[in-house]
Amino acid sequence: MPDNLKVLIVGGGITGTALATLLARGGVETHVAEVKAQWTTIGSGITLQGNALRVLRELGVWGAVRERGYAFDSVGIRTPAGDLLFETSDLRSGGDDLPATMGMYRPDLQAVLVDAAARAGAVIRLGRTVTSVDPVVFDDGTTDSYDLVVGADGIHSAVRAMIGIDAPPEPVGMGIWRVHARRPKSVERTDLAYGGPCFIAGYCPTGEDTLYAYLVEPNRDKATVAAADKAEIMRALAEPYGGAWTEIRADITDPDRVNYTWFESLLVRGPWNRGNVVLAGDAVHACPPTLAQGAAQCLEDASVLAELLLARGRVDQELFDAYTARRFERVRTVVESSVQLARWQLDGVRDADVPGLMGRVGAMVSERP
Structure with missing residues (x-):
């Protein structure tokens, strides 16, 4: 010591x-x-x-x-409409006695x-x-x-x-919108959607009743993102996505629960x-x-x-x-x-x-x- x-x-x-x-x-x-x-x-x-x-x-x-x-041990890939394309087991990188992933x-x-x-x-x-x-x-x-x-x-x-x-x-060229919202009962792990208007639309459960959801887009001038408009902007970006996103989108109402940052x-x-x-x-x-x-x-x-x-x-x-x-x-x-x-x-x-x-x-x- x-x-x-x-x-x-x-x-x-x-x-x-x-x-x-x-x-x-x-x-x-x-x-x-x-x-x-x-x-x-x-x-x-x-x-x-x-x-x-x-x-x-x-x-x-x-x-x-x-x-x-x-905690969860798999990840799903979905279409923008919400249909499951495939799911795969995630690696338990901390050892077999720990979950693969934890959302919090x-x-x-x-x-x-x-x-x-x-x-x-x-x-x-x-x-x-x-x-x-x-x-x-x-x-x-x-x-x-x-x-x-x-x-x-x-x-x-x-x-x-x-x-x-x-x-x-250094900016990578992408920006991410995140929201803390209610968890639809169908969400039991991270699912990712590619091929829509955003690079990635994903979500991760953080508790029995909560999740965080995110949308990744080309980075925009942060000076143009007014605090009062954050929920409205994210809700509009989420509009083309179906499945669990229908419930998530309805809960994107409070701008204080939405944040926007660049990938760096x-x-x-x-x-x-x-x-x-x-x-x-x-x-x-x-x-x-x-x-x-x-x-x-x-x-x-x-x-x-x-x-x-x-x-x-x-x-x-x-x-x-x-x-x-x-x-x-x-x-x-x-x-x-x-x-x-x-x-x-x-x-x-x-x-x-x-x-x-x-x-x-x-x-x-x-x-x-």
Whole structure:
């Protein structure tokens, strides 16, 4: 167990809270600075593949996740009208004793992870961030010293910029509309429809009574999307789709339950640290959700970094080199494969080896990171 180590994690999302839980539980004095004044999350639902569930079990929250989410082991492909073309078993990438996939309301996952970090002994401060990381200066002017600072502050990471890594996220060319809605009883897994006016029309159950549904289109100027019009726009995009979409569309009424974001990608190829400041999660790699691996890769970052730090008991360049070596090729494959799937659709490639690509990624993430 490390003696007298003190760690600051900037960002209280999936990566930050997972890392805080593991470090605090391992005896490290762990502080989390989250810029938001209250716990809010962007997005309506989240798809967790088996390798994400494997880390959530390591965190000790699998029971809470299983209780609040919706597990399933297959995926269906449908016509825009809603007719089932085929269904296939999904890979249990977390092991045979975990479901292949779990859908969950994103704020519920956040609540579970925050509670785990707090119970482990992490000190979490909301409405607080840093203006400098070397030395650490908080936005209220106070200072503190840490053995390690982790930038887990997302795809638009301020910490990444502070340490001089210039790696802005790149638009992929697609935008996604998401809504949190009531679950039609016929929806028991993720079904995807291709060939309609949108690139993808899909949904994922997130609980006994809820789901999140999504429509993927060419990205549009976000400045033209007025908050009050979001439900109306998504409802119109959903109009050509049948089957479960008929019920889903009728429930797209509250613009506050609809969000629109672009698909973006990011991959830092150089060292992931500068001095004793290191990046993790979406701050260092991010991908479009075409493989549903974003959260899983963030959780794996937290698991690997915590494992290495707790085993070594000290912060040095060897720690950072080992962390990057364990993670880089895996996240590179996920990011590049996720982008490739999107580009095949954008370019209208009909003979793309989608099953082969997905199979290779699935086999890789089934192995422990």
